[in-house]
Amino acid sequence: MSNKTEIFSKKMCDILNYGALNLAMGIGYESGLFEALSGMGAPACCADIAAEAGVSERYLREWLGVMVCGEIVEVRVDKQGQELFELPGEYVSFLCRSGGNSNLGVYTQEIPLLTDCAREGVLEGMQSGAGISYERYPKFYSFMEQLADAKHRDVLVQTFLPSVMDGEMVRRLEEGISVCDIGCAEGVALEVMAQAFPNSQFTGTDISEESLNNARKRVAELGLNNLSFQLQDAAGDKVEPQQFDYITAFDSIHDQTRPFEALRNIHKMLRSGGVFSMIDIKAGSSVSENIEHPMGSFLYTVSLMHCMPVGLMGGGTGLGMMWGREKAVSMCYDAGFSRVEVNDIPEDGFNSHYLCFK
Missing domain, CATH: 3.40.50.150 (Vaccinia Virus protein VP39)
Incomplete structure (x- = not known):
């Protein structure tokens, strides 16, 4: 495989991933999921985020999978083996309505x-x-x-x-x-x-x-x-x-x-x-x-x-x-x-x- 071919192969993977990520982010924005994450105040489990957002926990878990793999949301495992999810504070203004002119999530x-x-x-x-x-x-x-x-x-x-x-x-x-x-x-x-x-x-x-x-x-x-x-x-x-x-x-x-x-x-x-x-x-x-x-x-x-x-x-x-x-x-x-x-x-x-x- 030539270097140019290898670079383009990686680019195609990026395109597919980012295209999917845009779709999922649009769904999350319209559903208020970024607002819910930003309002948690600390890393939270899927059930608590679902309750805050008023959405299905099962749908939310799949959506969080997209966000974590897309490096939008961070995940860690607590001592009980439970996954906790967090939207980094630095991202909030880009993804939430409160960001005003910085808000790109709406797009x-x-x-x-x-x-x-x-x-x-x-x-x-x-x-x-x-x-x-x-x-x-x-x-x-x-x-x-x-x-x-x-x-x-x-x-x-x-x-x-x-x-x-x-x-x-x-x-x-x-x-x-x-x-x-x-x-x-x-x-x-x-x-x-x-x-x-x-x-x-x-x-x-x-x-x-x-x-x-x-x-x-x-x-x-x-x-x-x-x-x-x-x-x-x-x-x-x-x-x-x-x-x-x-x-x-x-x-x-x-x-x-x-x-x-x-x-x-x-x-x-x-x-x-x-x-x-x-x-x-x-x-x-x-x-x-x-x-x-x-x-x-x-x-x-x-x-x-x-x-x-x-x-x-x-x-x-x-x-x-x-x-x-x-x-x-x-x-x-x-x-x-x-x-x-x-x-x-x-x-x-x-x-x-x-x-x-x-």
Whole structure:
């Protein structure tokens, strides 16, 4: 066996083990098992952990086997020969909800969810080139909205907006401007901004009537009078020009079937001197540029299973999540923006902030 063959053989074993480990970790995260382990306070037997988590002891024992072999959970045997399990304290912030922005455990649910939603569709698309409709992804969208909502509530007003134009955007929002969020889903980002900046007017657009109805109901309950919603395709032919001073798009442009038309419409909707914040995945535009990306394989897989196929629907572009900095900047300039800045986002290692000026 050559050295290269031996190395690849080991890599294949690692792939199989880590793929299985991701699946089991996703199940553990959703079932609250990491939270239960972190709350034990000391090494504990399987029965006690099962009681704490409210799960089957037999299922838990098998799951713990995965975690121990994957070096996520530690095990030792006490004097009575009983196995005791412990989640190292150093791992808690990466695996539990209490970890905030450090929490990567939540993402272990993503690939299993996409597999449930789209595996057959991707296999069919490999042969036909056809896209996959949004309707195939209800569980995935629910999961992603929960993630985005939590993030917006934690960092949007406190961290992100103060970083836009060195605080200038916060000053404008405090004085009162007109703001639109493209692909707003159930409108949590807008809700947070509308509450923080009562002098500004906010509008959300999306193609899902169900999401917008949920948003309208929640906004009515909150009594927010400076926030409304419109059913609108971002790339549609009928948009009113020069409506807004500031437009945002949080990870929504790369999913558009006609992303260039969406960007062109955003430019059209902005008033002169207006600003567009496009938050999108931090990556290069070619595969070779992303070889060293720490999450490259994961992000390309998410794109393969969701972003690219939904973008192919109806003869769409199929841009994909990994369209990258060079293509994003070029498309923004082609859409009419006079200046495009690419900035890192505080406390966000996944995304870049494309700040575009009209």
